[in-house]
Amino acid sequence: MNLIQNARELSEHWHATKVHWRDAKALEFEKLYLEPLPGLISKTGAVMNELEIIxxxxxxxxxxLH
Structure with a gap:
C-alpha cells in the first residue's frame, strides 16, 4: 500500500468532485477529512518506519536463537 500515491489520487478525485459539489457541506468535508490527511500520512509513515526497524x-x- 502506497499511502502517498493513494493520497494523490484522492486529491485528484476531490478536485474533480469540487467542480460539482460546492456547498457548505463540501467545505466542511474538506476541512474535517481532507485537510488533516497530509499530516496524518506523515505521522503514519514515521510510525511505519519505526515498526520496520523493530x-x-x-x-x-x-x-x-536458531
Whole structure:
C-alpha cells in the first residue's frame, strides 16, 4: 500500500468532485477529512518506519536463537 500515491489520487478525485459539489457541506468535508490527511500520512509513515526497524530487530534476534 502506497499511502502517498493513494493520497494523490484522492486529491485528484476531490478536485474533480469540487467542480460539482460546492456547498457548505463540501467545505466542511474538506476541512474535517481532507485537510488533516497530509499530516496524518506523515505521522503514519514515521510510525511505519519505526515498526520496520523493530521488526528487523525481532527477525535478527529470532535468527540468532536458531
Amino acid at each position: 521488526l528487523r530487530k525481532i527477525r535478527k534476534d529470532c535468527e540468532q
